[in-house]
Amino acid sequence: MTTTLLLWRHGRTAWNAGGRFQGQHDVELDEVGLDQAETSAGALAALHPQVLYSSPLSRARQTAAALTRLTGLEATLVDELAEINVGSWVGLTPADLGHDPEYVKAARGVDFRRSPTGETATEVGQRMAGAVRGIADTHVGKRVVVASHGLAIRMGVGALLGWDFESTWWLGALRNCHWVELTVSEPLQEHGRRRWRLQAYNVGV
Numbered sequence: 001m002t003t004t005l006l007l008w009r010h011g012r013t014a015w016n017a018g019g020r021f022q023g024q025h026d027v028e029l030d031e032v033g034l035d036q037a038e039t040s041a042g043a044l045a046a047l048h049p050q051v052l053y054s055s056p057l058s059r060a061r062q063t064a065a066a067l068t069r070l071t072g073l074e075a076t077l078v079d080e081l082a083e084i085n086v087g088s089w090v091g092l093t094p095a096d097l098g099h100d101p102e103y104v105k106a107a108r109g110v111d112f113r114r115s116p117t118g119e120t121a122t123e124v125g126q127r128m129a130g131a132v133r134g135i136a137d138t139h140v141g142k143r144v145v146v147a148s149h150g151l152a153i154r155m156g157v158g159a160l161l162g163w164d165f166e167s168t169w170w171l172g173a174l175r176n177c178h179w180v181e182l183t184v185s186e187p188l189q190e191h192g193r194r195r196w197r198l199q200a201y202n203v204g205v
Contacts, residue, residue, distance in 0.1 A: 036176055039205055053078055055083070178202045
């Protein structure tokens with residue numbers, strides 16, 4: 001039996017447009033983001049989802065609400081689906097960070113901590129993957145939409161597939177209101193491994 005998960009990034013915010021680190025700061029969608037949510041929700045509704053989950057952050061909840069209006073599905077909020085915690089970098093741009101030794105690692109393709117109080121990409125991927133596994137366990141054989149965030153989704157996908165940081169990083173950024181399709185099949189025998197497969201990445205309309 002196969003479960004399908006559509007991991008959907010939220011629409012654009014003004015901070016996205018300005019290149020500012022949002023992390024878990026609660027920024028709402030801008031007008032472009034609201035339009036993106038409505039358009040992409042129509043495409044996802046056509047796939048006949050049966051279950052809807054969302055990060056608790058406003059930008060994800062507003063995006064999920066567009067699908068609720070079309071399908072009647074109510075979003076279940078899960079804290080672990082939130083974006084990476086960027087700690088004291090909230091509101092800053094890459095230019096503001098200058099020669100911060102942690103941020104400099106990004107240019108070398110090395111994972112880095114978003115400020116002393118923030119998370120690494122690997123950490124958010126493990127958190128996101130744990131949440132997605134739990135959702136898949138709860139809704140075996142269903143088609144599930146999960147409204148979340150770009151980095152959380154990208155790194156979560158890598159963690160579920162067993163990829164290292166470098167391989168996952170080079171998937172590239174997920175665009176606003178685009179989604180990833182993952183499937184997971186139940187083991188063929190009692191002690192077999194579940195099989196996660198990436199069916200599509202950065203799908204949009």
